Amino acid sequence: MKHFIIATAGHVDHGKSALVKALSGTDPDRLPEEKARGITIDLGFAHITLPSNEEPGVSFDLGIVDVPGHEDFVKNMVAGVGSIDLALFVVAADDGWMPQTEEHLQILTYLGVDRAVVALTKTDLLEAGSDQVVADIRAKLQDTPFASAPIIGTSVMDGSGLGELKAALVQELGRLGPHRDINKPRLPVDRVFTLHGIGTVVTGTLAGGTFRRGQTVVIQPSGRTTRIRSLQNHNANVEASSPGSRTAINLPDVQIATASGSEGVCRGDVLTLPELGSAGKVWNVLLEKSGRLTEAKLSGSRPLKNGTLVRVHHGSGNFPARVQLISGESLTAGAKAIAQIRSETPIFAMIGDRFVVRDWQEQGTLAGGRVLDPDANPKRFRGQAQRAYLEKLACSTGAPADLILLQLGRDKAARSTSLLLRSRFSAAEIAEAASQLVREGKLVLAGEWLMESDWWIKLRRSAADAIDAKHRTDPNHAGLALGELRAAAGMNLPDPALFETLVADLCRADFEQAGVLIRRRKHQPTLPPHLEAAAARLRAALAAKPLEPPSRKELAPDSATQQALRFLLQTGEAVELGAEVVLLAEFYRRVTEQIRKLIAQNGAATVSEIRQAIGSSRRVVVPLLEKLDRDGITRREGDKRVLRAEKK
Numbered sequence: 163m164k165h166f167i168i169a170t171a172g173h174v175d176h177g178k179s180a181l182v183k184a185l186s187g188t189d190p191d192r193l194p195e196e197k198a199r200g201i202t203i204d205l206g207f208a209h210i211t212l213p214s215n216e217e218p219g220v221s222f223d224l225g226i227v228d229v230p231g232h233e234d235f236v237k238n239m240v241a242g243v244g245s246i247d248l249a250l251f252v253v254a255a256d257d258g259w260m261p262q263t264e265e266h267l268q269i270l271t272y273l274g275v276d277r278a279v280v281a282l283t284k285t286d287l288l289e290a291g292s293d294q295v296v297a298d299i300r301a302k303l304q305d306t307p308f309a310s311a312p313i314i315g316t317s318v319m320d321g322s323g324l325g326e327l328k329a330a331l332v333q334e335l336g337r338l339g340p341h342r343d344i345n346k347p348r349l350p351v352d353r354v355f356t357l358h359g360i361g362t363v364v365t366g367t368l369a370g371g372t373f374r375r376g377q378t379v380v381i382q383p384s385g386r387t388t389r390i391r392s393l394q395n396h397n398a399n400v401e402a403s404s405p406g407s408r409t410a411i412n413l414p415d416v417q418i419a420t421a422s423g424s425e426g427v428c429r430g431d432v433l434t435l436p437e438l439g440s441a442g443k444v445w446n447v448l449l450e451k452s453g454r455l456t457e458a459k460l461s462g463s464r465p466l467k468n469g470t471l472v473r474v475h476h477g478s479g480n481f482p483a484r485v486q487l488i489s490g491e492s493l494t495a496g497a498k499a500i501a502q503i504r505s506e507t508p509i510f511a512m513i514g515d516r517f518v519v520r521d522w523q524e525q526g527t528l529a530g531g532r533v534l535d536p537d538a539n540p541k542r543f544r545g546q547a548q549r550a551y552l553e554k555l556a557c558s559t560g561a562p563a564d565l566i567l568l569q570l571g572r573d574k575a576a577r578s579t580s581l582l583l584r585s586r587f588s589a590a591e592i593a594e595a596a597s598q599l600v601r602e603g604k605l606v607l608a609g610e611w612l613m614e615s616d617w618w619i620k621l622r623r624s625a626a627d628a629i630d631a632k633h634r635t636d637p638n639h640a641g642l643a644l645g646e647l648r649a650a651a652g653m654n655l656p657d658p659a660l661f662e663t664l665v666a667d668l669c670r671a672d673f674e675q676a677g678v679l680i681r682r683r684k685h686q687p688t689l690p691p692h693l694e695a696a697a698a699r700l701r702a703a704l705a706a707k708p709l710e711p712p713s714r715k716e717l718a719p720d721s722a723t724q725q726a727l728r729f730l731l732q733t734g735e736a737v738e739l740g741a742e743v744v745l746l747a748e749f750y751r752r753v754t755e756q757i758r759k760l761i762a763q764n765g766a767a768t769v770s771e772i773r774q775a776i777g778s779s780r781r782v783v784v785p786l787l788e789k790l791d792r793d794g795i796t797r798r799e800g801d802k803r804v805l806r807a808e809k810k
Contacts, residue, residue: 430479
């Protein structure tokens, strides 16, 4: 079974709903108002299974979305065609190509739909043949993705052409590959209702991944998490629903939102996974205004001016936003432009998503576009570097390697787990592209970070130069304080957390960290001659009573011994337990091992028991144990210490 979604398109009263009923046996007009007025107002749904013409044993499971054709309900039409595989254009033989047929074509083109079948309806009303009508339709389809779409004459009155139409649908869909499962499922909610004894149910067309019963999902843009109690495909219970399927999901603890922005779920929301990030209010996009607008003389043909308040249709929802063009005052028919969409409410989108821009009054379609960056920054939109980045992004192939290089060319570094997270590529595809770029020497992988090679090499060299400069100017110091290195590198780091990766990378080669310092491994700090005597006195005083050393005030009463003591601490020859207690490193290591063995053999021990075992005083033992706690060697439980390794 191959799953696909098709949607009708065309002018009002051209017989879309009647055709769907004739094909599927289901009347898609479900609302009383639709029955009373005789026109489709909201989305309708049907289902049909067709056998393959060319593959024995293969069937096509088709979800059909029937859309309204009246100009007052275009917003509902757009909500139904955002995730379809094929458009079923419906053109009445007695009317021909009409304004809403044209507007629907432009909307589908903006949304990236590139396959269609044209049903020429009401052929029973033609006294002469349909050749001229077909020729007129073919002319309208020229220079569109649907130029070679099959045109099938039909009549629901006598059933003529319906078999040929089904065969044409199967033939077109047979050329499509299976829907990709990239483990990034998204379900734009197009319908919400409540069933007695079941609760809230949402429906939509699932794309990008699989949803399973019991799975935790998040409702965007609110960010509320919930659980899938049950799933259905075309009224049949399933354990999992795959991409390309019309899916109904029961959300047991979620209410229907009573108004836009209120708590609950409504049309326009998106069900997805929590790890895919959150919705944003600012997108960088590539806008396009159809060149057919002038000829069609539709209300959306006027230029789209910079700063215009519009409605952005994305997925199954539409949202108020302003359009900011990166250059120029307006976008005219036939032109493209980089722009920023600044929405009043958050919208959950991914790189490459398509959208439609309509005027605020909902009277005309102004433009369409593709999302370049769903988490954009309005402050640096028109900067020279950002403009160059967006121009390259708009012209890129869209392959993961190209997107990675462009992003890191701008940002310099990114966590590998978040790289292209909101893109239409799987984690495996992104990881493979990144690994190939690392092998080619274009990127560097250090810890969890990926960096642009040239930038990282330059940053690393700059850090090494700063350490070497410290060794030259202060040879008596053990090294450069990490705080000083952070300050020197901070202006060049896109994320403060990257500093730890920089230090770790330095220490994998010629450098080492000693406490709060970093130094070259070959660096041997030397005391100035006038402090050597003071250092000797300190060593002797600390060695005389290894576990009962003098207080720090007694140990270093003057400036010379204080300088010498700082040197011993910085070089690691001495260890500071607290503000008042210092031990020689040799004895600190010995007593630490002694305490380890004591607790390992006898179990948890009190301060008093440890004090008696090592032959010291509380003045020394208390700060000693506090340091062991900080260093992760022991852990305090009540008034006793246990080894950290014994943590349950």
